[in-house]
Amino acid sequence: MPAKQLTLPSPAKLNLMLHILGRREDGYHELQTLFQFLDYGDEITFAVRDDGVIRLHTEFEGVPHDSNLIVKAAKKLQAQSGCSLGIDIWIDKVLPMGGGIGGGSSNAATTLLGLNHLWQLGWDEDRLAALGLTLGADVPVFVRGHAAFAEGVGEKLTPVDPEEPWYLVLVPQVSVSTAEIFSDPLLTRNTPPIKVRPVPKGNSRNDCLPVVARRYPEVRNALNLLGKFTEAKLTGTGSCVFGGFPSKAEADKVSALLTETLTGFVAKGSNISMLHRKLQGLL
Numbered sequence: 331m332p333a334k335q336l337t338l339p340s341p342a343k344l345n346l347m348l349h350i351l352g353r354r355e356d357g358y359h360e361l362q363t364l365f366q367f368l369d370y371g372d373e374i375t376f377a378v379r380d381d382g383v384i385r386l387h388t389e390f391e392g393v394p395h396d397s398n399l400i401v402k403a404a405k406k407l408q409a410q411s412g413c414s415l416g417i418d419i420w421i422d423k424v425l426p427m428g429g430g431i432g433g434g435s436s437n438a439a440t441t442l443l444g445l446n447h448l449w450q451l452g453w454d455e456d457r458l459a460a461l462g463l464t465l466g467a468d469v470p471v472f473v474r475g476h477a478a479f480a481e482g483v484g485e486k487l488t489p490v491d492p493e494e495p496w497y498l499v500l501v502p503q504v505s506v507s508t509a510e511i512f513s514d515p516l517l518t519r520n521t522p523p524i525k526v527r528p529v530p531k532g533n534s535r536n537d538c539l540p541v542v543a544r545r546y547p548e549v550r551n552a553l554n555l556l557g558k559f560t561e562a563k564l565t566g567t568g569s570c571v572f573g574g575f576p577s578k579a580e581a582d583k584v585s586a587l588l589t590e591t592l593t594g595f596v597a598k599g600s601n602i603s604m605l606h607r608k609l610q611g612l613l
């Protein structure tokens with residue numbers, strides 16, 4: 331009997347660097363970025379229904395049911411595969427929204443992989459990643475589950491294996507709109523492409539940082555605080571700020587200094603997504 335119910339992780343990602351090379355005619359930006367996963371994220375539970383209905387039972391503040399990337403992913407997969415089954419979905423949401431750690435994209439990818447398994451569709455990774463790209467630029471890397479150097483709008487992925495330090499991730503209490511940052515006239519959009527592979531060490535800049543730091547004092551504060559202990563970086567378009575440490579104990583020590591107004595979490599960097607580690611265990 332095929333499984334009817336499944337609980338899967340939906341990890342966060344970090345952008346270890348992010349260069350903006352230019353802007354395409356459709357307004358999207360050409361990037362070079364390095365994605366690594368965190369062993370930290372949401373958990374999504376799926377239960378198959380026979381009537382074709384897709385229902386997310388957990389409410390999200392400010393996100394209507396049908397706009398949720400989980401529901402969008404499930405509906406697209408159902409329509410394109412012609413599957414007659416439906417799904418009940420619950421999520422334990424811990425990832426901040428608009429934090430630049432890819433929560434929505436990761437939820438979409440976990441949904442695609444979870445339903446491919448439960449509905450027994452037999453889609454391969456290329457097909458799932460292509461569908462994922464129609465949901466968001468960051469979805470394909472979560473579908474593939476390997477740390478990657480990304481080009482194009484983020485969809486041309488080359489697997490990489492950077493170091494896997496412990497990170498302290500600060501979560502400023504502000505949600506940054508990705509679209510807003512990418513439309514800021516002051517954004518650097520002409521960084522020359524890195525042509526050498528693997529990407530040489532020292533390329534850790536995020537071109538979004540100056541614009542985000544200018545607009546959001548909360549992000550500026552987080553960068554200043556963490557910068558006292560390690561190189562403080564911005565992930566994606568923020569708001570989250572992170573720094574690497576050689577051990578959990580050292581990351582915890584800095585984390586203990588955080589105040590009530592600036593919270594965060596400690597998590598291990600991982601080149602294989604915990605979603606894929608769990609799925610491997612099921613097969």
Ligand SMILES: C[C@](O)(CO)[C@H](O)COP(=O)(O)OP(=O)(O)OC[C@H]1O[C@@H](n2ccc(N)nc2=O)[C@H](O)[C@@H]1O
Nearest residue numbers: 345357358359435466467468483484508509512566567
């Ligand atoms: C900046 C990153 O977080 C880096 O990982 C991602 O590229 C953003 O990925 P995402 O949140 O999945 O973004 P999407 O939902 O596809 O796009 C949100 C908005 O950001 C802008 N956008 C996004 C990605 C990109 N390469 N160029 C852009 O200009 C577009 O205005 C778009 O309307």
Ligand SMILES: Nc1ncnc2c1ncn2[C@@H]1O[C@H](COP(=O)(O)OP(=O)(O)OP(=O)(O)O)[C@@H](O)[C@H]1O
Nearest residue numbers: 398399427428429430431432433434435437468566
């Ligand atoms: N399942 C979901 N989880 C989180 N956000 C969702 C979801 N579905 C839709 N959204 C919408 O997408 C927006 C961006 O969410 P997300 O958590 O992916 O931001 P992010 O971490 O900045 O992403 P990225 O790093 O990909 O830019 C949210 O503000 C919310 O309105």
